[in-house]
Amino acid sequence: MxxxxxxxxxxxxxxxxxxxxxxxxxxxxxxxxNPMKAIFIGLWPxxxxxxxxxxxxxxx
Numbered sequence: 001m002x003x004x005x006x007x008x009x010x011x012x013x014x015x016x017x018x019x020x021x022x023x024x025x026x027x028x029x030x031x032x033x034n035p036m037k038a039i040f041i042g043l044w045p046x047x048x049x050x051x052x053x054x055x056x057x058x059x060x
Contacts, residue, residue, distance in 0.1 A: 014052055018045040 021044050029038035 011052065011056075014048060018048050021045050021048075 021041060025038045025042035028034050028041060032038075
């Protein structure tokens with residue numbers, strides 16, 4: 001429970017944007033049948049989370 005106090009509003013917004021990006025990628029892959037565009041968009045969430053981790057480690 002104590003770990004949730006360390007998450008600020010900016011990190012929550014980044015996590016929400018990552019989840020939205022994953023759903024957009026799935027939509028493009030399944031509905032629009034465009035796998036290359038879906039893969040390109042699907043590669044952004046791990047990159048964004050990696051940058052978030054880097055800044056969190058730097059802050060400590």
